[in-house]
Amino acid sequence: MQDMQNGYDAYEMKDTTILEEPIGLESGIFGMETTSDSSKIASKEASPANSTPLKDDTPSNVNLALKYRPILFSELIGQESVSLTLSASLDSNKISNAYLFSGLRGSGKTSSARIMARSLECEKGISSHPCGVCDNCVLALKGNHPDIIEIDGASNRKIDDIRDLIEQTKYRPSVGRFKIFIIDEVHMLTKEAFNALLKTLEEPPSYVKFILATTDPLKMPATILSRTQHYRFKKISNAKLLAHLKTILEKEKVSYEEEALNLILKSQSGSVRDVLTMLEQAIIYSKQNLSVEAVSTMIGALNPSVFDELFLILSSGDMQKAREFVLSVRDYEAQMVIDELAFFIKTKVTNLELPLELATRYLRIINDARYDLQNDSDSDFCLLLCVLRMCEASKVLDIKTAIARAEASVLKEASSKDSLESKPSEGIPSKLEVRKDATLSASSKDFVVSTSVKERAQSENLEQEASQKVDKALEEVEQKPTFLELPKDTRYVLFLERLSFKDAELGEIFENFIEYKSFEDGILELDNFAPDELASIIRTRYSGIKLLLDEVFGSNLKLKVNKVLAKVTPKSASIDKDLP
Ligand SMILES: [Zn+2]
Structure with missing residues (x-):
């Protein structure tokens, strides 16, 4: 709390510095207060600790937070509903005696209070659009309006401070229409101070308005809450902040990498002010070129590209390289590396670049690592264990994975041989689609390919390389089809599913006219009830069927088909219309 407050003070002081207003008895934290009534309160602020103005040390002497502070409601970042409601009430002249703005630090409460005051x-x-040029507007914009009084509730929290404030409400505004009191961090007031404020808040003179701001409305007495119009400021989304940063950088003509901006946003907690302060530092540090490298070095974060490297390592299953990776990041807090890793995986999942099953395994391992970190002082070892376990998890393929891979393999075979479809243009996946299918399967190798295809598809060479990787992965699957361990009849069901998926007509014929008998010693025995017309369809598409059977039952499969004439009516009548 203390730090946050200091941050706020610094900002206020900076504000005043830029405006080249003297910091003294009349303008400490109150800044805008110039009536003699305030001198008593203001003097409390003019302590040696904060009476020296902070120097703005940017080369161009630009304070971005100040330069780009919102002047109108329409310029507020990420607070559309609040700004619309406030604008509407101003434009229709429905003015309340007291407003309460609550929300996270830096979400625009103070800016809104100032816009409201103007x-x-x-x-x-x-109106919701103060002109910005009249005397009142100009005074307020400079922070010099005598009737707009800003009070920091954290440092003026006692009953005496509030009594001084109440005393001021007895004097009519000197130049403005209203006397407006903006009390920041109002929840910091003592119980007695709140009680003293209560009556004035309830029945203020007609020329007095209160705008209270707080990060913690739950700490406020219900009696105060019920006497204010409460506006809740949302947490500003990173997407909106990102857009804001881009606009500013373009106006400032500073080049940037978007990923670098994301790093800045990630290191902050959604406060526009903090983000802009960080942006300012980054511009200086990176010499007007916000690269990922410069920004990550500046904020002590890992360059996100190291995780791309890690994922290549994980997919290769190379334990030695995984170990080397852990050594390469030993300068960073293990906790941070693990948090970043989790963030990276979540991003991959959000972008559909990582199979859910593998992501779930990874996240489980990461959670274990977090637990280990709390209970084991050897954080480097915890990180090593985490990465090695992830490496292992990438290698373990369960049956489902194998099936999914086999599916990709079948599709690929089918497309290259055109064996299952009479019309090649229909239903047969293109080479690219085959690759997409491959990426859906829960395997790390395919995941690597997915990354390649998605991010580097522009380069033909890389795409070729990706294609080769798919081929290699598929070859491996063909060599060890894990589902051979499935029960035999389950395998036949699997084959039927696969067949129907690939060729609906054939699937239906098999469903209705072919019966599974047995599978012994590599011989699959089937009963064939199909009438000649349908049997001929089976014959013409036999090579595709055989491919699928080989996938499920192994490539040395021998087929024994018994022609049975007894069964003349199909189990389902849906195919009747096709019969002659
Ligand atoms: Zn004006």
């Missing part, structure tokens, strides 16, 4: 004071009339 909206109420503008000489052109009360």
Whole structure:
């Protein structure tokens, strides 16, 4: 809390510095206060600790947070509903005595309070669009309006402070329409101070308005809450912040890599002010070129590209390289590496670049590692264990995975041989689609290919390389079809499913006219009830059927088909119409 407050103070002081206003008795934390009534409160702020203005040390002397602070409600970042409601009430002249703005630090509460104050004071009339040029607007924009009084609730929390404030409400505004009190961090007031404020809040003089701001409305007495119009400021989404940063950088003509901006956002907690301060530092540090490398070095974060490397290692299953990876990041906190790793995996899942099953395994391992970290002081070892286990998990292929891979393999075979479809243009996946299918299977090798295809498809060479990787992966699957361990009849069901998926007509024929008898010593015995017309369809597409059978039952399969004439009616009548 103390740090946050200091941050706030620093910001306020900076604000004043840029405006080249003297910091003194009249303008400490109150900044805008100039009436003599305030001197008592203000003097408490003019302690030696914060009476020296902070120097803005950017080369161009630009304070981005100040330069790009919102001047109108429409410029607020990520607070559309609040700004719409406030604008509507201002434009329809429905003004409340007291407003409460609650929300996270840096979500726009103070900016909104200031816009609100100007909206109420503008000489052109009360509206959501203060003109910005009249005397009242200009004074307020400079932070010099005598009737807009900003109070920091954290440092003026006692009952005496509030009594001083109440005393001020007795004097009419000197130049403006209203006397407006903005109390920041109002939840910090003592119980007695709140009680003292209560009556004035309930029945203030007609010219007095209160705008209270807090990060913690739950700490406020219900009696105060019920006397204010409460506006909740949302956490600003990273997407909106990112867009804001881009706009600023383009205006400032600073080049950037988007990933570098994401690093900045990730290191902050959604406060526009903090993000802009960080951006400012990054611009200086990177000498006007926000690269991922510069920004990650500056904030002490890992360059996200190291995780791309790690994923290649994981997919290769190379334990030695995995160990080397852990050594290469030993300068970073293991906790941070693990958190970043989790974030990376979640991003991959969100972008559909990592099979869910593998992602789930990875995240489970990461959770274990977090637990280990809490209970084991050897954090480097915890990280090593985590990475090695992930490496192992990538190698373990369960039956489902093998089936999914085999499916990709079948599709690929089918497309290259055109064996299952009479019309090649229909239903047969293109080479690219085959590769997509391959990426859906839960295997790390395919995942690597997926990354290659998606991110580097522009390069023909790389795509070729990806294709070769698929081929290699598929070859391996063909060599060790894990599902051979499945029960025999289950395998036949699997084959039927596969066949129907590939060729609906054939699937239906098999469903209705072919019966599984047995599978012994590599011989699959089937009963064939199909009438001649259908049997001929089976014959013409036999090579495709055989391929699928080989996939499921092994490539040395021998087929024994008994022609049976007894069964003349199909189990289902749906195919009747096709019969002559
Ligand atoms: Zn104006």
